[in-house]
Amino acid sequence: MALTEQKRRYAEARLSGMTKKDAAIKAGCPAKTAAQAASRYEKDPDVQAAMSRTVAVEAMKKAAPxxxxxxxxxxxxxxxxxxxxxxxxxxxxxxxxxxxxxxxxxxxxxxGKVAEQGKKDAKSDAAKAAGRGKFAAAAPPLRAVK
Structure with missing residues (x-):
């Protein structure tokens, strides 16, 4: 899945020091089912990744501004x-x-975007490739110089 707005708000609330249930309520879950939602959010890989990413960034800021x-x-x-x-x-x-x-x-x-080759350039390259190898033109005869 993806990190939804509700999951992001839950992660921010948990990192601010709120309890799991209070963070779920702040994220927008009903108070009646907030404990269950908090349990789901705590296990969610997207929420865990967002929380660990935020903790890592804060640690980097403290280590060397x-x-x-x-x-x-x-x-x-x-x-x-x-x-x-x-x-x-x-x-x-x-x-x-x-x-x-x-x-x-x-x-x-x-x-920059690599430009496409035009029709004439492609045709000329194909002709050069066909004129190589077994079908290449023979070398002209040597002339004796007197």
């Missing part, structure tokens, strides 16, 4: 869409699907 102008782990308010997509792609705290979508959107701006 990035320089002010690096743009890593901080979404920039930029006028340039390319700079914004680059900051989203490099933000380790973001959802991996969002980071992948940003990378896909940024791709045409960084790497």
């Amino acid at each position: 990035p320089p002010v102008n690096s743009g890593v782990n901080i979404l920039l308010a930029a006028d340039d869409p390319k700079a914004y997509l680059l900051s989203v792609m490099n933000n380790l705290g973001e959802d991996p699907k969002l980071r992948l979508d940003a990378a896909k959107a940024l791709m045409p701006y960084v790497h």
